[in-house]
Amino acid sequence: MFKARNIVMGLLSAAALMTSAQAQAGGMPFMPRGHGVLAPAGFADLCRRDLETCGLPTTQLALLGPQSRQGMTPTSSVGLAPTRTFAPTESLNSDSDADVALVSVEMIEAFTLGPVEDFVAAGQMRAFTPVGEPETVLTWFDRNERDQMKLLNRINQQVNRDVKKANDSDLYGQEEYWALPRMVDGKLYGDCEDYVLEKRRQLIAAGVSESALSIAVAVTARGEGHAVLMVSLKSGDWVLDNLTPWATPWADLNYRWVERQVPGTALWTSIA
Known part of the structure; x- marks a missing residue:
């Protein structure tokens, strides 16, 4: 068990090193990555019970870490008083006793079913495809950015309008439960991660x-x-937020x- 955890943390850290180099290259406003971390507990729970909404293949479930993880701070952002605050150096997913193992590029490719550059390069003009299958032509990347932004803003505002804010305790009787917005009496309800999944x-x-x-995942003011x-x-990394009507550059948010998350995978990294 300890060896398996070391391999997972090693995979995360190796991915982080490669994504950080690319994110900071060329002066474009992409979010820089730090070290590898385990996925948020709510995300991991979602993927284990609802792969379709999670968006991951079953082959990546092993990268989510241990099933029982206590002490994780929930995401809410529905205007409620926080149960605790975060110190500047604290991570939502710290695992202080986990040693990081060195892993090879070949090991990462085995877990991700594709070349490393396919999953560490967010926004590249091709999809994540299994080894041996032809690359998929992405019509999304054929659109100019003005049209892309129109679509992002439309869906961001539509979901923000259609979903009413409610915390997981009220909806599910749990402190943290990631899911698509829940229908109650003909209206959709959810907290921040539910907005994310619907968008x-x-x-x-x-x-x-x-x-x-x-x-x-972030901490608000x-x-x-x-x-x-x-x-x-x-042009860079943009944020769709249930607290903001417009797509916003990540660095402009307080x-x-x-x-x-590393796009399309179960791998997560800290922010450098």
């Missing part, structure tokens, strides 16, 4: 490549754990960024 679902249905989409949808365009 992701609608964007993919509208033709947006999954390789351009990822989830990020109110001290709340918060989840947003990240969209990688040629958040302390904590961690982010």
Whole structure:
């Protein structure tokens, strides 16, 4: 068990090193990555019970880490008083006793079913495809950025309008439960990560490549754990947020960024 955990953390850290180099190259406003971390507990739970909404293949479930993880801070952002605050150096997913193992590029490719560059390069003009299959032509990347932004803003505002804010305790009787918005008496309800999952679902249905989409976790100025949808365009990383009507460059938001998913995978990294 300890050896398996070391391999998972090693995979995460290796992916982080490669993504960080690319994110900071060329002066484009892409979010820089730090070290590998385990996925948020709510995301891991979602993937184990609802792979379709999670968006991962079963082959990546092993990268989510141990099933029982206590002490994780929930994401909410529904205007409630936070149960705790975060120290500047604290991670939502710390695993201080886990040693990081060195792994090879070949090991990462074995877990991700494709070349490393296919999953560490957010926004590249091709999809994540299994080894041996032809690359998929992505019509999303054929659109100019003005049209891309129109679609992002439309869906962001539509979901923000259609879903009413409610915390997981009220909806599910649990402190943290990631899911698509829940229908109650003819109205949709959810907290921040539920908005994220619904926006992701609608964007993919509208033709947006999954390789351009990822989830990020931050802490708001109110001290709340918060989840947003990240969209990688040629101009940089943009945020779709249930607290903001417009797609916004990640650096323009007054958040302390904590961690982010590597697009299309179960791998997550801290923010450098």
